[in-house]
């Protein structure tokens with residue numbers, strides 16, 4: 538609902554009207570965000586400035602916090618080489634990245650994120666990752682590369698990572714089952730009515746055998762070759778890695794662009810999420826949270 542602030546009499550106390558997070562007003566939020574940032578968040582050109590960056594040999598974990606009552610607590614500092622200590626001690630940046638995440642994802646929808654950490658693998662490469670905590674499938678850690686955290690691509694990256702937690706959590710998968718009639722992933726056998734199984738049935742059933750024959754997810758050349766032959770089916774080349782990455786990447790595109798009008802498989806994947814009323818709402822909450830976060834700075 539649109540409330541024109543100039544038409545309201547100043548004598549009356551007005552409570553701001555809750556924005557209805559339907560598709561139309563949510564697309565307006567997206568326009569506002571793109572205007573504030575001055576970039577398209579799905580652009581390939583959002584790379585990290587390498588000038589002052591520190592190159593690394595692999596992943597350097599810096600610090601992991603526990604998430605308690607919506608705050609970062611009990612920092613667990615790793616022992617790192619002197620050149621990483623400034624990054625490790627930059628609590629201001631770490632808090633700001635936590636705020637970015639916690640403003641975008643509503644509190645009741647991120648309870649499973651019990652740990653939040655920071656690492657670096659140099660500029661670009663892996664911007665963030667999530668993982669189930671050891672022996673605790675209901676608990677997840679999210680980790681952000683602090684050197685990429687200044688880049689606007691952090692916003693779609695957070696949504697991508699959240700897409701993994703949303704689709705692979707214990708409410709969507711059964712990690713105890715020995716037999717699996719749906720789809721077996723590292724996190725367990727996915728539920729029949731889970732988002733990712735519905736996504737798989739719609740888009741991966743015909744693809745699966747070809748993908749198994751030609752793709753090694755660790756080998757980006759094989760992923761790229763698979764993508765190039767089917768670029769009308771994937772939002773980008775990384776999405777061709779496997780169904781899990783395709784789901785998360787398509788979800789980030791769903792959040793950060795208006796519903797596409799074309800009807801190629803690539804666009805159908807983006808529209809897939811719009812069939813779930815709770816995801817339409819979530820998209821609105823994410824964009825509202827991000828818009829508010831950006832204007833408060």
Ligand SMILES: [Zn+2]
Nearest residue numbers: 697701782785
């Ligand atoms: Zn991913």
